[in-house]
Amino acid sequence: MPDRRTVDGLVADLGRALGLDELALDGEGRLRIKLDGTEVLMAFDAEDDALWLASDIGRIPASLRDDMLPRLLAANLAAPARGPTFAIDTDTGAVVVMSELLEARLDCGDLEAALLGHVGEAERWSAAVAGGADPAAPAERPRGIGTGGVIWG
Numbered sequence: 001m002p003d004r005r006t007v008d009g010l011v012a013d014l015g016r017a018l019g020l021d022e023l024a025l026d027g028e029g030r031l032r033i034k035l036d037g038t039e040v041l042m043a044f045d046a047e048d049d050a051l052w053l054a055s056d057i058g059r060i061p062a063s064l065r066d067d068m069l070p071r072l073l074a075a076n077l078a079a080p081a082r083g084p085t086f087a088i089d090t091d092t093g094a095v096v097v098m099s100e101l102l103e104a105r106l107d108c109g110d111l112e113a114a115l116l117g118h119v120g121e122a123e124r125w126s127a128a129v130a131g132g133a134d135p136a137a138p139a140e141r142p143r144g145i146g147t148g149g150v151i152w153g
Helices: 004-018 062-078 108-129
Strands: 030-035 038-045 050-059 085-088 094-102
Touching: 004 038, 004 108, 030 108, 038 108, 050 108, 062 085, 062 108, 094 108
Parallel strands: none
Antiparallel strands: 030 038, 038 050, 050 094, 085 094
């Protein structure tokens, strides 16, 4: 069974690494953090022994839907098992990018790299969703992200 204390320790270590000494999950195992203008929801799933990262990357303008929706679906198909993947909130129209991190294999450096990699993906796709960029070129990920299958599956 996953240990919430381990996850709390990882988040506290991440906070210290980012200069945010008070960074902590709430009672439901969630926190929101904003990096480089991108808000990230981090949520601990005790049943799956995983941390989830999710970001609202905007709404697709009606004029771009026919072009953008197939791109998002193609990106989901090509994504590693744990993401990043995309969803659309049908209530708000928000496009959400999500990544799953396996808690059992994370250390503070992995978590920091995953968070920064997630922010890079969110920024890249946010620009594409808004119609200002081609998401074909992958965002630069911090060194170590995706190595050994630790972060991206």
